Amino acid sequence: MDLVGEVIRSVRVGRPGARLVRQTGPRGVRFPAFEGSGFHIVLAGTCWLVSEHAGPVELRPGDVVLASAGAAHGLSPVPARLGDLPMVAFGPHPPEQGPARFEFLCGSYHLAHGAAPHYLRTLPALVVVSPDRERAPRLRALADLLRAEVAASPAGDDATVPALLDLVLVHVLRQWREEHEPGDGALTDDPAIATALREIHERPAEPWTVERLSRVAGLPRTSFARRFTELVGRPPMRYLTEWRLDRAAGLLRETDAPLATIARQVGYATEFAFSAAFRRAHGVPPGRFRRVPSPGMSGDDAPGRAGTVRAERG
Incomplete structure (x- = not known):
């Protein structure tokens, strides 16, 4: 049994959603904690990942932030304190117009009952994966496809969006495991x-x-x-x-x-x-x-424990 496949099966019990965010203002945005898992993909510009109990982490285009179990966090154009960032506006808002400081995709799985799958809860609260564009072109291609689908359906509820979210999560988790979980052990190299x-x-x-x-x-x-x-x-x-x-x-x-x-x-x-x-x-x-189906969750509810870990570029 493939562990990553089982994780994907588990998160699918919540209805996934996605949203494109263009940050034009100077203050960034804060995402509250929620029951579930989610991720951001930085598309353009640079920004900083801000959390409650760790220092800011610089993000560049192509970086993926995985909020493994829904921890509160923020994205800011400059290093900042989480409490100083304005809360994300919920609802089916279209991307802001005008020059953007940075731009990113949000993807999330909101779970109405229970918490994120156990394996995701064993990961660091916020994981940053930096795929090498030469060695990992598929994740970049998936991000481009997801962006196109979300642009065509701003609510993030297009029929293809769930499949693309699943594939992004698969590639992020595989890279994480390759770099931090050698061998066959799911949680340890013992x-x-x-x-x-x-x-x-x-x-x-x-x-x-x-x-x-x-x-x-x-x-x-x-x-x-x-x-x-x-x-x-x-x-x-x-x-x-x-x-x-x-x-x-x-x-x-x-x-x-x-x-x-x-x-x-x-x-x-x-x-x-x-x-x-x-x-x-x-x-x-x-x-x-x-x-009873899990309530839908638009991508602006997307991600969120304390601590941040980066998987460096290969």
Whole structure:
């Protein structure tokens, strides 16, 4: 199972949106925290990424900012404090006219129930990826296509926009993983813990226990549990539960499979146990989650934890 593919499946439970922003004023713009994930692609000009707990980061054309779990942040023509930037204007506003200090695309996935997929929540709050235009021409081509589609449909709800947002996110996450997650480990380069993670990702329906996972990892149970928690940020069984329910949310939206079938696919012996766990995680029972579509989100709601990490140009 491809981890990036599973992340895309999980974010799709929220309706995606996109918007083109041309910043003509001198003060920049602030994006509030939200439940979901999103990104900005700098198209022209230079600007600074501003966050609550880290210094400003300079951005250049082609740079992509990924707000992995919806953290508050801002974009400014000069270094600034986040609280000093004006809040983004919500609604289907067309791009500002006149000379622009900088220009960028916003893409976002707003999740009405639950948080961003677990893997995205393990990333730094704000990730900056700087693709090499010679080595990574596809991301530039995707940005050009997305810009054209958003220009043709300013509300960002054209039928092709979701697919383009998915592809941009795929390429951003792949570059991040290539540079920061060597090997097959999804969250760590520790070979023992990476092996356990791979088993969880590929076989979530297995009746995993800490004991079974420790044997897969080749570690004593206590050492495995401690090392897993230190490296992944969650105890093994909590991580397993979150991964299963992220997958379940995607299956509910993408398939017509009965709840009992989905329950078995993600490791629950009964529909009742699955429904109770899903409701605790997402705030609604799975049947209601499937019936009620997530509210749309225009691209101006796009992105947003503290900390900023840059993946440098190759």
